[in-house]
Amino acid sequence: MVRITVQKYGGSSLCDATSVCRAADEAVSAHRAGRRVVVVVSAMGQTTDRLLSLARLAGPDPDAQELDVLLGTGERASAALMALAIRARGVPARSFSGPTAGVVTSGSHGRARIVDVDTQPIRADLSAGQLVVVAGFQGADQATGCVTTIGRGGSDATATALAAALQAHVCEIRTDVDGVHTADPQHVPQSGRLARLSYDEVYELARAGARILMPQCVRYAQIAGIPLHVRTATGASQGTWVDGDIHRHSEAGERRPQVIGLAHLNDQAQYVITGLPDQPEARAALLTALEEATVSPAMISWNSATRAGRVNLSFVAAQEDRPATAAVLEALGPAGEHDDIQYTAPLGRLTAVGTSLRSCPSLLPGLMKKLYEHGIEARRWEVRDNRVTVLCPPGRTVDALIVAHDALMTDHGAMALGLPDRSSEDAEADVPAVGWRDAG
Incomplete structure (x- = not known):
């Protein structure tokens, strides 16, 4: 063939x-x-x-x-x-x-x-x-x-x-x-x-x-x-x-915490919709509508509102997506269906992507401490098993990237935060010689 x-x-x-x-x-x-x-x-x-x-x-x-x-x-x-x-x-x-x-x-x-x-x-x-x-x-x-x-x-x-x-x-x-x-x-x-x-x-x-x-x-x-x-x-x-x-495992076989890489975005916006009816199907419909409008929401969270039976929903999206996002949010219905829509922009977003990050409890506090030492305010954060995300002032996003790379991606920084040695992770020998590697 x-x-x-x-x-x-x-x-x-x-x-x-x-x-x-x-x-x-x-x-x-x-x-x-x-x-x-x-x-x-x-x-x-x-x-x-x-x-x-x-x-x-x-x-x-x-x-x-x-x-x-x-x-x-x-x-x-x-x-x-x-x-x-x-x-x-x-x-x-x-x-x-x-x-x-x-x-x-x-x-x-x-x-x-x-x-x-x-x-x-x-x-x-x-x-x-x-x-x-x-x-x-x-x-x-x-x-x-x-x-x-x-x-x-x-x-x-x-x-x-x-x-x-x-x-x-x-x-x-x-x-x-x-x-x-x-x-x-x-x-x-x-x-x-x-x-x-x-x-x-x-x-x-x-x-x-x-x-x-x-x-x-x-x-x-x-x-x-x-x-x-x-x-x-x-x-x-x-x-x-x-x-x-x-498979990034330790010698004992368990999935081990490791930061793979970092990425950053400027020109982000945070939306907070307060007083939404506490109905899972309504929240799902809103997120589906955003996806259909090709808006990619991140850092999605909701919590109890001040009124019984209501929740506050928040997410982050690109500023350039504001017209599409606004159209979706306008379709929520009359003001009685929610209390308010708050918009905060611009913001920067820094994300560390990795494996089993929840199992390294020192990672987020250590990163926050490093950012604070360099005068970078973390305005919001999210921890997932495969990523840790921090919102920061837009003018400091690249500074935050540099600080985080030193803290998470170098041997001295990673060991200080309790992450395993990554000295052999990127070796060419780790890439198996499968049949399609000669392409091109």
Whole structure:
């Protein structure tokens, strides 16, 4: 059986013609190694931002449908250029837009989700020996057939959805960094590359702000069991492999507490809805409505209100999601159905992702102490078995990241907080030599 490899190249890896040619060399190399190759591309460099600026110059409130048509042209241009570069290297290639590649979406413009992929057009070209290039970030709405975009990072979702539908052996996320790090290397240069992670670990890091992968794409890969390989565009690094559960046990066999990595987000907002009826189905309906509006609430909690039979519900979401969130909250009904909706912004969010974190009672107090010593106020916190999250002033989020990395991800800091030695966790020897590791 011929292996199918999906390679995704981000905008930073396609910033100019030279970068496009380097990516074409990588794709052609995989093709000549005997694999059937599908390349998914983002728009070149800052193309999407430039197109968005042009749209706003044309009118202050651009129509969402036409805006999606405009923004999708960036990826389509990248796909055509990539196909031309591949053809120049003697390999037959064809470019597809998202809709012509069979990507079907649902949801609102600019915030759509992939719901299906008709692989027949791509399979036909692969069987004919062609290298296929697909424009990421876009698809055709299942109800109207109109072009919709998937949102920031949508090319990752396109790549993993295609990999799942095609039953690819691997989906390579080619980028400008050498893998997933213990923290954003732009802010924490001493952060270390992680050799292997589970889907759940990467999903939590992505939701918490690690920009290396889109949360939606991790779930596509996990459901289909497609390994992800995050690596540089040139393939020079071993990168990070993402697949099934990673067993992080002590010699005694128990699951041991360990912080895997850190992520941060600015421009967060906290919502508190006071005096909601204490009805579990009502709370579930509200959270479902937020999810359907593609709002990803975090730090969800509720507690007793001052009135009997009422509760207060709070959550955190991105500030840019305020219009969608407001629309959902307005649907709660008249004021008699709740007392008040409080909105606090901006806030920063710092998250430590790991394993069995509840079993390390010194972790949160130790982290809070370190933040306090550096003048960083923790305004709210949450502890779960797989993550610890702290809200902080937005201007201090990166400072909090640096402090937390020193406290949790270095040997001296981790030992001070009662975490186990992590000296061998990232060794290349820990990554098993399974059959698909040679892809790309």
